[in-house]
Amino acid sequence: AQKVTQAQTEISVVEKEDVTLDCVYETRDTTYYLFWYKQPPSGELVFLIRRNSFDEQNEISGRYSWNFQKSTSSFNFTITASQVVDSAVYFCALSTNNAGNMLTFGGGTRLMVKP
Amino acid sequence: DVKVTQSSRYLVKRTGEKVFLECVQDMDHENMFWYRQDPGLGLRLIYFSYDVKMKEKGDIPEGYSVSREKKERFSLILESASTNQTSMYLCASRRARGLPNEKLFFGSGTQLSVL
Numbered sequence: 001a002q003k004v005t006q007a008q009t010e011i012s013v014v015e016k017e018d019v020t021l022d023c024v025y026e027t028r029d030t031t032y033y034l035f036w037y038k039q040p041p042s043g044e045l046v047f048l049i050r051r052n053s054f055d056e057q058n059e060i061s062g063r064y065s066w067n068f069q070k071s072t073s074s075f076n077f078t079i080t081a082s083q084v085v086d087s088a089v090y091f092c093a094l095s096t097n098n099a100g101n102m103l104t105f106g107g108g109t110r111l112m113v114k115p
Numbered sequence: 116d117v118k119v120t121q122s123s124r125y126l127v128k129r130t131g132e133k134v135f136l137e138c139v140q141d142m143d144h145e146n147m148f149w150y151r152q153d154p155g156l157g158l159r160l161i162y163f164s165y166d167v168k169m170k171e172k173g174d175i176p177e178g179y180s181v182s183r184e185k186k187e188r189f190s191l192i193l194e195s196a197s198t199n200q201t202s203m204y205l206c207a208s209r210r211a212r213g214l215p216n217e218k219l220f221f222g223s224g225t226q227l228s229v230l
Contacts, residue, residue, distance in 0.1 A: 009155060033216050043124075043224040045205065050218060091157060095215040102173070103219065105150075107157040 002027040004094050006106035013082050014114050021077045021109045023092030029053075034068065034075045035093040035103065045091065051075065082113045118142075121206050121222035128229050134193040136225050138206030145211035147189035148219065149173075149181065152203040161204075164189055165211070196229045203227075 003026040013019045025034065036048040049059065051068050059066045063080045079086055092106040122137035140147065145166045150158040160173030162181040170181050178200060182190045189208075193200055203226050207219040 004157075006157075035218065037219075037221075043203070043205075045207075045219070045221040047218040047220075050216065052216065097215055102160060102163070105158040107155050 002094055002096060002104050004092050004104050004106035006092055006109050008109045010110045012112045015084060016081050018080050019082050021090050023075045023106060025073050025094045027094060027096055029096040029098050032094060032096040036077050037091045039089040084113050084115055087111060087113045119206055119208050119220050119222040121225050123225050124223060126225055126227045128196050130197060130229060132196050134196050136191040136204055138189045138222055139187050140208040144208035146209040148207040149191045150205045152205055198229050201227060201229045
């Protein structure tokens with residue numbers, strides 16, 4: 001069985017603060033894929049990033065960065081200098097061949113960035 | 116850009132009514148999904164379809180059925196709506212090639228209230 005845990009249900013920060021959203025996953029598969037999605041108030045989940053289990057290189061895209069650590073089964077997401085437009089619910093998800101290629105989602109973290 | 120369109124953004128129904136939620140995608144994706152989103156529970160898979168006329172149960176299929184007569188359209192049916200089916204329903208699609216690495220494209224969701 002596979003599982004994704006996002007322990008932080010809600011985070012509130014003030015604009016320009018840095019914030020890290022935690023994601024811990026469980027799987028017995030050696031090949032797997034991790035995803036982050038953003039759900040703004042409009043409701044539509046938007047894809048942010050995917051990583052495969054063989055690529056532990058961290059990634060940076062503008063103010064966003066992701067830290068993948070297999071040793072701790074974590075795939076954390078950091079927003080640097082947060083902005084009000086970053087306010088959304090963020091989901092971490094896991095996909096493997098042996099789970100029928102289905103995505104397992106975490107419970108989501110609601111991020112509120114105040115001006 | 117891929118577009119996944121859900122027929123209604125908000126829907127109010129009465130207990131016992133038969134409810135149809137429609138989803139259409141315009142990118143010729145083979146796979147389509149229905150998720151239910153509840154606070155703290157993340158996204159839970161109700162049903163999915165690998166291709167036309169194919170359907171598979173997800174994690175919480177009870178009380179729901181689906182129909183996929185055409186590749187672009189995937190319908191979720193609540194045979195007899197109950198108050199515990201009040202929720203946000205999200206449709207998603209994905210191309211089959213490259214699984215399980217493929218990302219999902221989501222609709223904006225239907226907030227269903229059953230009174």
